[in-house]
Amino acid sequence: MSELPKLSVIGTGYLGATHAVSMVELGYEVIGLDVDQAKIDLLRAGKVPFFEPELPELLEKHVNGGRLRFTTDYAEVAEFADVHFVCVGTPQRPGELAADLTYVEAAFRSLAPHLDRRALVVGKSTVPAGTAVRMEALLQDLAPNKEVELAWNPEFLREGFAVQDTLRPDRLVLGVHSDWAEKTIRSAFEPVIKAGTPVVVTDFATAELVKVAANSFLATKISFINAMAEICETTGADVTQLAEAIGHDARIGRKFLNAGLGFGGGCLPKDIRAFIARAGELGVDQAVSFLHEVDSINQRRRARTVDLGLDLLDGSYRGAKVAALGAAFKPNSDDIRDSPALDVAAAIGRREGQVMIYDPQAIETARAKQPELNYATSLEDALDGADIVFLLTEWDEFKFMHPGVVGKLVAQRKIVDGRNVLDPVQWRQAGWQYRALGRP
Numbered sequence: 001m002s003e004l005p006k007l008s009v010i011g012t013g014y015l016g017a018t019h020a021v022s023m024v025e026l027g028y029e030v031i032g033l034d035v036d037q038a039k040i041d042l043l044r045a046g047k048v049p050f051f052e053p054e055l056p057e058l059l060e061k062h063v064n065g066g067r068l069r070f071t072t073d074y075a076e077v078a079e080f081a082d083v084h085f086v087c088v089g090t091p092q093r094p095g096e097l098a099a100d101l102t103y104v105e106a107a108f109r110s111l112a113p114h115l116d117r118r119a120l121v122v123g124k125s126t127v128p129a130g131t132a133v134r135m136e137a138l139l140q141d142l143a144p145n146k147e148v149e150l151a152w153n154p155e156f157l158r159e160g161f162a163v164q165d166t167l168r169p170d171r172l173v174l175g176v177h178s179d180w181a182e183k184t185i186r187s188a189f190e191p192v193i194k195a196g197t198p199v200v201v202t203d204f205a206t207a208e209l210v211k212v213a214a215n216s217f218l219a220t221k222i223s224f225i226n227a228m229a230e231i232c233e234t235t236g237a238d239v240t241q242l243a244e245a246i247g248h249d250a251r252i253g254r255k256f257l258n259a260g261l262g263f264g265g266g267c268l269p270k271d272i273r274a275f276i277a278r279a280g281e282l283g284v285d286q287a288v289s290f291l292h293e294v295d296s297i298n299q300r301r302r303a304r305t306v307d308l309g310l311d312l313l314d315g316s317y318r319g320a321k322v323a324a325l326g327a328a329f330k331p332n333s334d335d336i337r338d339s340p341a342l343d344v345a346a347a348i349g350r351r352e353g354q355v356m357i358y359d360p361q362a363i364e365t366a367r368a369k370q371p372e373l374n375y376a377t378s379l380e381d382a383l384d385g386a387d388i389v390f391l392l393t394e395w396d397e398f399k400f401m402h403p404g405v406v407g408k409l410v411a412q413r414k415i416v417d418g419r420n421v422l423d424p425v426q427w428r429q430a431g432w433q434y435r436a437l438g439r440p
Ligand SMILES: NC(=O)c1ccc[n+]([C@@H]2O[C@H](COP(=O)([O-])OP(=O)(O)OC[C@H]3O[C@@H](n4cnc5c(N)ncnc54)[C@H](O)[C@@H]3O)[C@@H](O)[C@H]2O)c1
Pocket: 010, 011, 012, 013, 014, 015, 016, 033, 034, 035, 036, 039, 087, 088, 089, 090, 103, 106, 107, 110, 124, 125, 126, 127, 155, 156, 157, 158, 159, 266, 267
C-alpha cells in the first residue's frame, strides 16, 4: 500500500501504550484512547504511566513530533483512524478462573456506533476462543457502515522488552475473514513485514488459541523445571545444573528453564486459568487438565520459599527483621500483578515477620496494592539490621550484591535466593547461611 493507514489504539495500558508509541516509531500516525483520564493526561504530557525501558524517550519524541496524540473520545478516534487496535485488559474474574471480557465488550460497544466509514477493527487483547466471532457480530449490529470488518492479531511482547518486541516481533499472527481484512492489516504492519517477520494468516479461532497456547507452553516449561526442583530438594541434586544440562539439547533449549519462585504477572497465570475455564465450557476439560498442575506447582514454590526462611529462623518469623528484595513480578518492570515476590513478602508479614520491601521500580505499584506492608527507599535501607534476606526478583542490583558488603549491613547472615541467581559458594565462604529452591 503506498499510503500508510492511520491507526488508533484503544486501551493505553502496558500493551496499548507500547503499541501506540512503537507504531509511530515505525512511521504511522496514531491516536491512543483510554477511559482513564489520568492516564491520558500523563501520556499527553509525554509521561509513561508505568516503567518500561526505552518507552519514555520514544513517547516524548513522538508526542512532541505531532504524529501521536491521545484522547478519551471515541468519536475522535473513529473520525481519525482507518485501523483500530483494541488493547484493553482481560483480567481474571475475581473468585473465578475465567477471563473478564467486560472491558473488551465495552470497547467494541463504544467504538462501533461511530464507525460510519469503512474501517478495520483489530483485536489484540488476549481472549478465550470464540470471543472474536462474538465481537464480529457486535460490529455488524452496531456499526452504521456495514463494511466495517474485524481481524484478530494477538500480541506476544514481553514486559521489560516491550518496545523491541513490538518493533521486531518473532512473528505476526493475523486472524482474518476476508482478503480486504488481510490486505488492510498487512498495511498496518508494512515495515515489520518488509523487515522479514514471519506472518501466519489464519482464522479467528486459531489466532485466539495461538496466544493462549504459547503462554500455556511457557508456563508449563517453567513449572516443569520447578517440578524438577522439588525432586532435587529431596535427592540433593542441583536444578540449575540440571537445567543447563538438559538445555544443551536443542530440542529442549535453555530458555525459560530458570527454576525458582515461579511465574507471575498480568499474563501467564490468568491466561492458563482462563484457558482451563474456556476448555471446560467447550467440554474439553481433559485436554488442558495438566494446566491445573502447572498452576499448583507454581503456587507451591511460593510456599516453599516461605518455608526455607522458617528453616533458617528456627521455625518462626515472629519479630524477625526481614529484607524482601523485589516486588515486581520480574526485573525491568514495575508490574506487581500476581507477583510471586510480593506474595511471599505478604505471607511472611502475615506470620508476623517485620518485612521491609525494596524494589528499584515497583515500590509505588506495590504500595498501592498492599499499603499495609513496609517499603524501603534503598537497598541499604532494606538490609539494615535484617535477620534474614530474601532475593525475590532478580534485578541486577540484587544479582551483583557483594556478600561481604551486604554482610556488614545485616544483623544475621542468612539469605534465601528465590531466583537462583547468587553463587552459593561465594556467599557461604563469606559466612552466610544460604538456601535456594532446588539447590543443595
Ligand atoms: N502486558 C503485556 O505484556 C501483554 C502482552 C501481550 C498481551 N497482553 C494482553 O493485552 C491486554 C491488555 O493488557 P495490559 O497489560 O496492557 O493491561 P492494562 O490493565 O495495563 O491496560 C488496559 C487498559 O485498558 C483501559 N480500558 C479499560 N476499559 C476500556 C474501555 N472500555 N475503553 C478504552 N480503554 C479501556 C484501561 O483503563 C487500561 O489503561 C490483555 O488482554 C493482556 O492479556 C498484555
